[in-house]
Amino acid sequence: MNYNEIEFTLNGKKVGPTKVPEGTMMIAFLHEYLNLTGTKFGCGAGICHACVILEKTMTGHNTHRTCITGVAAFNGMELTTVEGHARIDVKTQEMTLHPVQQAFIENFSFQCGWCTSGFVNEAVGYYEELKKTPIAKEQLRESIEASLGEHVCRCTGYVKYYEAMETLILSQPELIK
Structure with a gap:
């Protein structure tokens, strides 16, 4: 099995570096590795947007669908899930x-x-x-x-x-x- 090493900031806290099996979707990582279950799995095809999380950028914010995007794609990003707003x-x-x-x-x-x-x-x-x-x-x-x-x-x-x-x-x- 191949692994990706990931590291990012989530809800103001550093995550990683940690190794995650290649192909792991971000929503699975949030649920299974971090026990953050507020982000919901809806359609699994990126259509319903129930699974979006926020990325803070130099110019603003982007949203990303976590059911169709592997966790490795978030490497180095500053992210917020629904749990991170309050x-x-x-x-x-x-x-x-x-x-x-x-x-x-x-x-x-x-x-x-x-x-x-x-x-x-x-x-x-x-x-x-x-x-x-x-x-x-x-x-x-x-x-x-x-x-x-x-x-x-x-x-x-x-x-x-x-x-x-x-x-x-x-x-x-x-x-x-």
Whole structure:
């Protein structure tokens, strides 16, 4: 059996160097090696986007589908899964959700929750990009739909995800130009 040696940053912590069998998909690595099961396996063909995670780049963020991408492709990257967005105060142990996560909860955006991790990661990337490049209010809805439009949700019909993002963004004037 052949192995790949991998090393990257995940949710702010170094992973590796470690050897992983060649061909191991990132979602399997997250679940089986790191016990991070928030990223969901949906279609296994990269279509539903339930499995996306975020990569932090020099210019922003990219999302990657982990069900069709081997763990070796992530070597050297700075990555975030759905588990990496909330913050815990070390003194009080109080958890603070990312504004996107909070907006999804407040707007009852999901039902079964299977697609939620993918939506959260994509939406966090989109939200963070708006901090750098605000959008015109009249383009907001179309922009949200373009950002989240490839994600498949079989329960809610997407409307609540889009509405949550619209409400969140409109509540923060610095994201609108």
